[in-house]
Amino acid sequence: MCHQCNYEELLSNAKLSATNNRIRVLEVVGNNSFPLSAKDIFNTLERNSSINRVTVYRILDLLVDHGVVERISTGGRAFYYGLAPNSHHEPHPHFYCMNCGQMDCLSPESLTVDMDDFIKTFPGQIEKMEVRIDGICKNCGNKQ
Amino acid sequence: MCHQCNYEELLSNAKLSATNNRIRVLEVVGNNSFPLSAKDIFNTLERNSSINRVTVYRILDLLVDHGVVERISTGGRAFYYGLAPNSHHEPHPHFYCMNCGQMDCLSPESLTVDMDDFIKTFPGQIEKMEVRIDGICKNCGNKQ
DNA sequence: CGTACGATGTAACATAATTGCATTTAGTGA
DNA sequence: TCACTAAATGCAATTATGTTACATCGTACG
Numbered sequence: 263m264c265h266q267c268n269y270e271e272l273l274s275n276a277k278l279s280a281t282n283n284r285i286r287v288l289e290v291v292g293n294n295s296f297p298l299s300a301k302d303i304f305n306t307l308e309r310n311s312s313i314n315r316v317t318v319y320r321i322l323d324l325l326v327d328h329g330v331v332e333r334i335s336t337g338g339r340a341f342y343y344g345l346a347p348n349s350h351h352e353p354h355p356h357f358y359c360m361n362c363g364q365m366d367c368l369s370p371e372s373l374t375v376d377m378d379d380f381i382k383t384f385p386g387q388i389e390k391m392e393v394r395i396d397g398i399c400k401n402c403g404n405k406q
Numbered sequence: 407m408c409h410q411c412n413y414e415e416l417l418s419n420a421k422l423s424a425t426n427n428r429i430r431v432l433e434v435v436g437n438n439s440f441p442l443s444a445k446d447i448f449n450t451l452e453r454n455s456s457i458n459r460v461t462v463y464r465i466l467d468l469l470v471d472h473g474v475v476e477r478i479s480t481g482g483r484a485f486y487y488g489l490a491p492n493s494h495h496e497p498h499p500h501f502y503c504m505n506c507g508q509m510d511c512l513s514p515e516s517l518t519v520d521m522d523d524f525i526k527t528f529p530g531q532i533e534k535m536e537v538r539i540d541g542i543c544k545n546c547g548n549k550q
Numbered sequence: 551c552g553t554a555c556g557a558t559g560t561a562a563c564a565t566a567a568t569t570g571c572a573t574t575t576a577g578t579g580a
Numbered sequence: 581t582c583a584c585t586a587a588a589t590g591c592a593a594t595t596a597t598g599t600t601a602c603a604t605c606g607t608a609c610g
Contacts, residue, residue: 279576281588300566314590319567321588335479335538339598340566360533372524375537380516389504389541393519394479397533425557444597458559463598465557483567484597 266350267292276328283313287321288330297334297342297356297365337396338363355393361402368395410494411436420472427457431465432474441478441488441500441509481540482507499537505546512539 269288273280290303298306304318322343325331332346336358342365347353352370359365373393381388413432417424434447442450448462466487469475476490480502486509491497496514503509517537525532 279587281576283589316568316591317589323568333481335481337477337479337536339483357528357530359530368524372521372527374520376518377516377539380512380539383516384501384539385544386501386503387542387547388539390539392481392536392538392540394536395521395524395528395532395534396536398531400529403531423556427558460560460599461558467599 267345267348272330272348276325276330278324278328278330283317284321284325286310286313287318288325291325291331291343292345294344296367297332297344299340299342299363301340303343332390334365335392335394336363336365337394353391355395357395357397357399359399359402360396361398364399364401366399411489411492416474416492420469420474422468422472422474427461428465428469430454430457431462432469435469435475435487436489438488440511441476441486443484443486443507445484447487476534478509479536479538480507480509481538497535499539501539501541501543503543503546504540505542508543508545510543 269285269292270280272288272292273284278284286307287303290306291298300315300319300322303322304313304315307313307318322331322333326333326343326346329346332344334342334344334356336342337360338358344367345351354370355368355373357366357368373395375391375393377391413429413436414424416432416436417428422428430451431447434450435442444463444466447466448457448459451457451462466475466477470477470487470490473490476488478486478488478500480486481504482502486500488511489495498514499512499517501510501512517539519535519537521535
């Protein structure tokens, strides 16, 4: 999602040591303009040099815990991962293609959500909001 | 979510025969004011009389396909199920407690989403929109 | 009746993610 | 430099959730 981000800096800001594997995972997540599944990320990394599937899961968990990466639920069974919102990236909604599983980022302005009233009155603690559109993407629609 | 709904009627409207198991599943889904996981539904049904886990999954799939029940993704690994929006039930956002897994329905007005522009310009086919807040519910927050 | 088809049960399988434990790596002080 | 420690990674097994294949049951209809 970002070529302005320095991945080692993102890690050190999050108080995480910049191991080779962490940087590799973060590069894959960050250099894509759309979120990927753990499997996508693993497969991409394996093409270059070996890494363990579990290591990928663990690094993703760690990055999510430290707010570097965002875990996004889909209309399917696997989570997808993208860079967490930060000064360069506003929170934004996603589109999930129920046919091919491709997930796309939508522009922050495409869907405006007013949650001011909600925040004022909700008795629990709010961590994040997720807005997702499910449907059939342009490509899959054309094929049918 | 609804005591105004006649479950046999919902089934026949969806052109589904009203088998005992379908009615039982739909009662559990419909009589709760919050969405449940397939496991929750199965456990509840098993308390009364025997039903197979797979049957529950199949009935839920069927009801989702026919628009009677809505499949809702959570911040966790399992899907949750609630009555699909209909004349008695507007679409509405949900709150998911990352600690206890409880999912609650929020009022349709609590979060207003303007997607008019998006619908006009998006090149794919839109099936549904999901808005979910993740956080810690009041109960879990008090315990900590 | 009997037959045909939809509904259900059962076991096996598939997928995504997690856990336990062994091994490797990197950093730190003697 | 070496030894020690803690963190990071690898590997195998396990868990959680959901799906498939196929057998059986039940019911509507000729």
